[in-house]
Amino acid sequence: MTSAPDQPPAACVLGTLPGPGFEGRRIGIVDLDREGREIGRIDLAEDALPDHVRDRETGAGGGQNGSRPRWIFSDTPKWYPPLLAAGVSIERCHDLRLTHAILARSELVTAPEALRAASDWDAAPADAAAPEQAAALFDVDAGRGFIPQVPHDLEAALAEYARQTTAIETASDPGRLRLLLAAESAGGLVAAEMRAAGVPWDEVEHDRILSDLLGPRPIRDGKPAKMLAKAEEVRAALDDPRVNLDSPNRLLAALRNAGINVASTSKWELRTSEHPAIEPLLEYKKMARLLSANGWHWLDEWVDEGRYRPVYVPGGVVTGRWAASGGGALQIPRQLRPALRADEEWRLVSADVAQLEPRALAAMSGDRAMAEAGFGRDLYSGLVDAGVVATRQEAKIAVLGAMYGSTTGEAGALVPRLRQNFPAAMHLVDSAAEAGRQGGVVSTWLGRTSPPPSEGWQRLQRAANRFDATGADEQRARRAAGDHGRFTRNFVVQGTAAEWALAWLADLRLRLERLPEIDGAPESRVAAHPAAASGPVFSRRAHLVFFLHDEVIVHAPAEQADQAAEAIRAAAASAGRLLFGDAPVDFPLDLSIGERAIKD
Structure with a gap:
């Protein structure tokens, strides 16, 4: 030394x-x-x-x-x-x-x-x-x-x-x-x-869910019984007893031979047909995705001693959102949520933010009318009450269309209403889109900046500006410019929402750390049940176990669950003030406490 x-x-x-x-x-x-x-x-x-x-x-x-x-x-x-x-x-x-x-x-x-x-x-x-x-x-x-x-x-x-x-x-x-x-x-x-x-994980419940949806666990790498039965149902409807449903090319050929004129085997494409094979095929594909992404092999690899330990990558997306490089933490399917189960005498405190990105847009643009539409309530319902749109579904379509640059269909018809009622918010995303179309970059509220267009994008624009440019050259350049404009339009909103979420996480982490550890006092039921699988740092105190864009889950001793819930609420309010000062925007939470983390 x-x-x-x-x-x-x-x-x-x-x-x-x-x-x-x-x-x-x-x-x-x-x-x-x-x-x-x-x-x-x-x-x-x-x-x-x-x-x-x-x-x-x-x-x-x-x-x-x-x-x-x-x-x-x-x-x-x-x-x-x-x-x-x-x-x-x-x-x-x-x-x-x-x-x-x-x-x-x-x-x-x-x-x-x-x-x-x-x-x-x-x-x-x-x-x-x-x-x-x-x-x-x-x-x-x-x-x-x-x-x-x-x-x-x-x-x-x-x-x-x-x-x-x-x-x-x-x-x-x-x-x-x-x-x-x-x-x-x-x-x-x-x-x-x-x-x-790690995320407290009920392996028995996970196996039960898989067995209920797919059939009992097969030997080695075989397919479970319910999947095999569903595959036979598809083959019968296609009148092709040997088609391999897991081969896109062979499946596409079988579909066309059965008179189903589709360009691909995507679910969006398949839903355009009313053939009797379509419904069981969609169910089979759903089963196959579950088996591949979160089946028994996933359970063996990623869950051990009652803990699921995914690999998060902070800043893994250019907007600042997180990614995952192992375990698929950002794609846990809804049907597996019951497998998230707290330890004995512990609870899972789950919270997600209502309409995080639109609220971030209202705050960063200073659009008081949009902020007031969602203050203290569901923002989409607030748009209905303000007379901007007729239904909550229309409000959702309009807001998402504004943030993602939709110009056709129902969103294209509804977005102009937002432009009329919320000019500051729309000006912000419209300006970001125009910067992107021109090949520029944009920044989030705190200064994360979008990547510039690729060299391929630049080549398309140069080709369109040549004296001998064709109509096809110009069309490709316009399409590329529009795509980059939609990217920058969303970048400023998604990136700023990600910054709010990071501030929420950072504040919540410290608030949870300040909660007292559960001691060995006789009156403490939890003291006899430390969360040993959570490791030496977290076995006796509330701690974060899951994060997904606008959602957190805290694993807390049962007697501290209410304190953990209050910490989550206080951290959300603090994050709003930290980023946006006294802007009239709130970030309401859908919060629950229970042994399992089940989202409606």
């Missing part, structure tokens, strides 16, 4: 030190004061890191009086899981990888050149990385999914942190960026903690 700080550090930069291979690796920690100046440097063995961090967090190492340091991680999935496994949690961090992705692109950064030149810190969002880029950007870890390859050594971390600090300090609106980066980094902590704790 080298010099230790004489004062509690405001931040601690972690990184590996040069030396032998993975075993016996040493870790360097540089302590920084509030101005970012180095005040101490520590060298310790890797296995000593959890105790050192615990001391800093609990006060023995300087973390007293509310001065717990902000830990500077190269990448949270690299550093935080081993700490959690050792029973150590931290209050705050700054994730260099997540921050780099935002700052290198943000319009608010006035001098991004140094960050963009540091390409070894680049890791594309999951929906932006082409397959050929994946091998270069990510390592595959069987237990943690895709782990971005960024530098983890101490000197590289210090250099990147210095670049990021300069970029923030010289930004056109550093306050917004700091808020965004703090929320994004907190999201990284939440993702690691939710994986460590």
